[in-house]
Amino acid sequence: MALLELKDLNVAFEIPDGEVHAVTKLSFSIDAGDALAIVGESGSGKTQTMMAVMNLLAENGSASGKALFKGEDLMQMNAADLNKRRGKEIAMIFQDPMTSLNPYLRIEQQMIEVVMHHQGLTRAEARAHAIEMLRAVRIPDPERRIRQYPHEYSGGMRQRVMVAMGLLCEPDLLIADEPTTALDVTVQAQISQLMTELRAKSNTAIILITHDLGVVAGLCDRVLVMYAGEAVECGTVEQIFYQPKHPYTKGLLKSVPRLDQPDDSGLEAIPGNPPNLLLLPEGCRFRERCPSAHDACRDTPPMQLDGQGHAWRCFLGPTDE
Amino acid sequence: MTQDSGMLKHTLRRLLGLLPTLLMLITVTFFMMRMAPGGPFDSEKLLPAEIEANLNAKYHLDEPLLRQYFRYMGQIAVLDFGPSFQYKDWSVNELIAQSYPVSLTVGGLAMLLAFVLGTTLGIAAALRQNTRVDYSLMGIAMLGISVPNFVIAPILILLLAVYAGWLPAGGWDWGIASMVLPVVTLALPVTAYIARLTRGSMIEVLHSNFIRTARAKGLPESVVIRRHALKPAILPVISFMGPATAGLISGSVVIERIFSLPGLGSYFVTGALNRDYTLVMGVVIFYGVLIILLNFLVDLIYAWLNPKIRYDEKY
Amino acid sequence: MTKSTDSPVIDPFEAALGVHADKGRSPWEDAWHRLLKNRAAVYSAFIMGTIILLVLLGPLVVSWESDFTDWDFTSSPPSFSSGHWLGTDAVGRDILVRTLEGGRISLLVGLVATLVSLIIGVGYGAIAGYFGGTADRIMMRIVDIIYALPFLFFVILLMMVFERNIVLIFVAIGAVNWLDMARIVRGQTLSIKNMEFVEAARSCGVAPWGIIQRHIIPNLMGVVIVYVTLTIPQIILVESFLSFLGLGVQEPMSSWGALVSDGAQDMESAPWTLIVPAVFLTVTLYCFNYIGDGLRDALDPKDRL
Numbered sequence: 001m002a003l004l005e006l007k008d009l010n011v012a013f014e015i016p017d018g019e020v021h022a023v024t025k026l027s028f029s030i031d032a033g034d035a036l037a038i039v040g041e042s043g044s045g046k047t048q049t050m051m052a053v054m055n056l057l058a059e060n061g062s063a064s065g066k067a068l069f070k071g072e073d074l075m076q077m078n079a080a081d082l083n084k085r086r087g088k089e090i091a092m093i094f095q096d097p098m099t100s101l102n103p104y105l106r107i108e109q110q111m112i113e114v115v116m117h118h119q120g121l122t123r124a125e126a127r128a129h130a131i132e133m134l135r136a137v138r139i140p141d142p143e144r145r146i147r148q149y150p151h152e153y154s155g156g157m158r159q160r161v162m163v164a165m166g167l168l169c170e171p172d173l174l175i176a177d178e179p180t181t182a183l184d185v186t187v188q189a190q191i192s193q194l195m196t197e198l199r200a201k202s203n204t205a206i207i208l209i210t211h212d213l214g215v216v217a218g219l220c221d222r223v224l225v226m227y228a229g230e231a232v233e234c235g236t237v238e239q240i241f242y243q244p245k246h247p248y249t250k251g252l253l254k255s256v257p258r259l260d261q262p263d264d265s266g267l268e269a270i271p272g273n274p275p276n277l278l279l280l281p282e283g284c285r286f287r288e289r290c291p292s293a294h295d296a297c298r299d300t301p302p303m304q305l306d307g308q309g310h311a312w313r314c315f316l317g318p319t320d321e
Numbered sequence: 322m323t324q325d326s327g328m329l330k331h332t333l334r335r336l337l338g339l340l341p342t343l344l345m346l347i348t349v350t351f352f353m354m355r356m357a358p359g360g361p362f363d364s365e366k367l368l369p370a371e372i373e374a375n376l377n378a379k380y381h382l383d384e385p386l387l388r389q390y391f392r393y394m395g396q397i398a399v400l401d402f403g404p405s406f407q408y409k410d411w412s413v414n415e416l417i418a419q420s421y422p423v424s425l426t427v428g429g430l431a432m433l434l435a436f437v438l439g440t441t442l443g444i445a446a447a448l449r450q451n452t453r454v455d456y457s458l459m460g461i462a463m464l465g466i467s468v469p470n471f472v473i474a475p476i477l478i479l480l481l482a483v484y485a486g487w488l489p490a491g492g493w494d495w496g497i498a499s500m501v502l503p504v505v506t507l508a509l510p511v512t513a514y515i516a517r518l519t520r521g522s523m524i525e526v527l528h529s530n531f532i533r534t535a536r537a538k539g540l541p542e543s544v545v546i547r548r549h550a551l552k553p554a555i556l557p558v559i560s561f562m563g564p565a566t567a568g569l570i571s572g573s574v575v576i577e578r579i580f581s582l583p584g585l586g587s588y589f590v591t592g593a594l595n596r597d598y599t600l601v602m603g604v605v606i607f608y609g610v611l612i613i614l615l616n617f618l619v620d621l622i623y624a625w626l627n628p629k630i631r632y633d634e635k636y
Numbered sequence: 637m638t639k640s641t642d643s644p645v646i647d648p649f650e651a652a653l654g655v656h657a658d659k660g661r662s663p664w665e666d667a668w669h670r671l672l673k674n675r676a677a678v679y680s681a682f683i684m685g686t687i688i689l690l691v692l693l694g695p696l697v698v699s700w701e702s703d704f705t706d707w708d709f710t711s712s713p714p715s716f717s718s719g720h721w722l723g724t725d726a727v728g729r730d731i732l733v734r735t736l737e738g739g740r741i742s743l744l745v746g747l748v749a750t751l752v753s754l755i756i757g758v759g760y761g762a763i764a765g766y767f768g769g770t771a772d773r774i775m776m777r778i779v780d781i782i783y784a785l786p787f788l789f790f791v792i793l794l795m796m797v798f799e800r801n802i803v804l805i806f807v808a809i810g811a812v813n814w815l816d817m818a819r820i821v822r823g824q825t826l827s828i829k830n831m832e833f834v835e836a837a838r839s840c841g842v843a844p845w846g847i848i849q850r851h852i853i854p855n856l857m858g859v860v861i862v863y864v865t866l867t868i869p870q871i872i873l874v875e876s877f878l879s880f881l882g883l884g885v886q887e888p889m890s891s892w893g894a895l896v897s898d899g900a901q902d903m904e905s906a907p908w909t910l911i912v913p914a915v916f917l918t919v920t921l922y923c924f925n926y927i928g929d930g931l932r933d934a935l936d937p938k939d940r941l
């Protein structure tokens with residue numbers, strides 16, 4: 001049984017101008033201990049997918065479909081049951097480390113409350129555990145720094161605190177939403193390294209959300225590519241990087257800076273903008289920007305499977321260029 | 322440096338910053354009083370010119386204004402507000418000493434009531450945002466802001482004192498019954514304002530990212546609100562308490578008049594009407610010091626609740 | 637957030653201000669639509685319109701003069717047969733007419749004093765914001781100080797200085813009530829001054845007046861409109877406070893505050909003398925506050941207090 005399985009997840013937001021279809025009929029699954037990357041341009045619905053799973057959508061948002069965690073549907077769960085899983089079995093690291101910690105509470109309080117609540121540790125035990133965790137994410141002098149407030153930490157340090165906080169209860173699933181965006185390159189590498197180590201140590205499954213394909217390769221086994229709220233391609237890291245099938249994935253790959261190429265030479269962002277999520281076009285959502293678009297693309301393209309775990313939503317066959 | 326010494330420095334700096342405020346208040350009031358046409362002995366129409374001159378000389382009103390000003394400043398430096406012009410046998414110190422306990426009691430109780438009730442209602446409304454409870458609470462709060470004290474007071478007197486006979490219609494005997502109506506009417510507008518303020522800030526806080534983090538930890542909603550949302554939601558109310566004090570003092574002038582309370586406010590109004598310079602100055606200075614101290618206290622509480630300020634003062 | 641592909645942002649300055657030009661609706665139209673959806677504000681505007689009409693035209697229609705003392709009907713309760721629909725006071729003056737005429741004064745005070753405070757506030761705030769630095773710090777410190785003082789005391793002192801002249805009441809109240817406006821305008825001036833687009837526009841050769849007209853005035857207008865609707869009721873309230881204390885308008889003129897004060901004297905024998913002006917005053921304040929609230933939400937949906 002998969003650890004987490006999404007079935008036909010839809011997320012929509014009610015706004016005065018209509019309904020924003022942020023996620024449409026999204027299905028995927030992840031096994032225990034696996035690492036899955038979700039990639040796509042900003043606004044493609046990556047974050048909101050996970051918010052729906054955690055039941056943390058904004059008030060104007062609503063979700064439908066199934067999110068089976070260890071076989072139980074998180075969407076149908078009451079608050080008490082959900083709270084037994086959030087923070088304990090599923091942890092989430094949010095996109096913005098600068099605002100995701102409570103500025104009015106010491107780091108200590110924010111960390112120990114997780115273990116005290118879920119594992120019933122005493123304050124002293126929880127504190128010891130939290131310090132240990134801060135040390136694991138390489139925060140220097142954790143005994144002193146745990147007494148500090150978030151604004152006394154730099155952005156990178158806060159992100160580490162978020163990672164440490166997420167791992168306190170050794171969750172079965174860690175969702176990391178762009179954990180390295182907005183950090184400088186060395187810190188990025190350190191945080192990726194950290195997650196790889198921790199994954200090896202505690203068999204935590206990881207869903208890594210990013211719009212940067214560069215960080216995916218080292219950390220993940222599989223990749224899900226999202227565009228305008230839909231899954232457009234899914235496969236192993238090798239399949240996605242070396243045999244991309246969907247024109248959008250190919251475009252994304254072209255825009256990844258590579259160490260073996262001189263600066264900027266192969267770098268080109270995909271021209272155009274994603275469609276308006278209020279008024280989604282008929283047929284393939286990528287059509288307006290797709291270099292391979294043809295008449296057939298006015299219909300909704302099917303999800304094609306190659307039998308080896310590689311799937312893509314396009315009319316082009318496995319061998320088409 | 323430790324956090325506490327940072328706080329101490331913050332405190333001292335703020336205290337020093339308050340002196341110019343007080344000085345300005347005294348100066349402006351002094352000259353405004355003197356600019357007003359008429360003098361303290363005008364009402365005694367039949368006073369022969371000679372006696373009036375004598376009186377003026379006795380109170381140094383015949384000296385140049387600037388001289389009077391410095392004389393006065395020297396006086397209040399030793400906390401002597403001088404004799405009242407209007408209440409002949411009383412010194413201003415005596416009048417204030419006699420009346421401030423009443424004003425302070427009514428004002429303090431009203432402030433307490435407004436804070437407790439206002440924040441409670443505001444939070445209750447925020448947690449039920451856009452429900453019928455929210456709408457009716459906010460409708461009532463708007464009414465509280467819109468209906469003036471002096472309209473509510475007579476209506477409450479009419480209903481609870483005159484018709485029902487449960488409470489006295491006015492007067493002051495230090496009994497609870499004589500406090501209820503003045504305190505409640507004085508507190509109402511502030512309560513309403515605080516309720517709206519709290520609701521707004523609580524809603525804003527509940528939308529912030531760190532609340533989402535707290536929820537993602539699997540904490541029960543009650544803990545999320547108590548531990549994570551309450552303090553930031555209350556902070557704007559704390560900083561409002563300064564202006565609220567000023568508002569309460571303004572309101573107390575009216576309330577004391579309506580309920581015939583022997584407080585400072587009534588002395589201020591009669592003093593102003595009769596150009597009782599020393600009395601008006603005394604009341605203004607007394608309230609000025611009170612407001613400044615309260616603002617200072619509010620500042621301290623704010624800094625104490627807000628780790629960012631504590632921290633910034635360290636360097 | 638979601639931008640349709642077929643409407644690229646043409647005006648970079650609009651982009652800098654976050655004004656979304658798509659869908660062909662101006663921000664003003666957007667605000668207007670949001671306002672119309674706010675039922676409390678719409679009802680309030682309707683009621684307020686009615687009250688204003690009544691106050692302006694009513695005294696011309698009702699057959700009584702406001703200072704006519706009808707000795708046959710002193711302290712008479714509301715009735716149609718006496719012709720005094722809302723009753724009379726202790727000396728037989730018609731409550732309805734007096735209330736409507738008092739309303740003229742109250743509304744006029746609100747309007748004129750708001751204008752005075754607007755002028756002072758805009759001037760002070762714009763100067764502080766424009767010069768910045770030490771001047772700004774000192775000017776804003778003064779505002780902070782005045783903020784902390786009981787407003788009513790100053791008004792009372794001002795009233796004494798200027799005697800009780802109705803025009804000066806307007807000025808005195810306005811002169812003490814400009815603090816909020818000064819703060820708002822200062823903030824706006826500062827942020828506009830620091831906006832890159834102003835520099836950018838200048839270097840692109842766009843006329844300064846063009847920038848002011850297209851970007852700065854609309855930005856400020858919203859704030860000012862909200863401020864004005866919320867200040868008018870405040871000032872009406874202060875005037876009525878003063879009149880209640882006997883420091884406001886003088887007989888035979890009257891205002892809602894003065895009428896409530898009179899009514900409170902006789903409320904046991906003739907409650908209508910209290911209730912009628914009190915209702916007019918309260919409903920007016922209530923409506924203004926709701927309209928101001930609605931405007932604030934409509935013009936700046938994020939920032940609600």
Ligand SMILES: Nc1ncnc2c1ncn2[C@@H]1O[C@H](COP(=O)(O)OP(=O)(O)O)[C@@H](O)[C@H]1O
Pocket residue numbers: 013014015020022040041042043044045046047048049058060061277637638
């Ligand atoms: N509360 C909301 N109301 C309306 N639209 C929203 C809301 N939250 C997110 N969206 C929209 O949903 C879409 C998907 O957002 P998101 O999942 O955050 O994208 P990303 O892939 O960058 O994480 C975006 O177009 C965003 O504007």
Ligand code: SF4
Pocket residue numbers: 246247248284285286287288290291292293294297301313314315316
């Ligand atoms: S279905 Fe057509 S338009 Fe869409 S990605 Fe494939 S080729 Fe391009």
Ligand SMILES: [Mg+2]
Pocket residue numbers: 043046047048095177
């Ligand atoms: Mg995102």
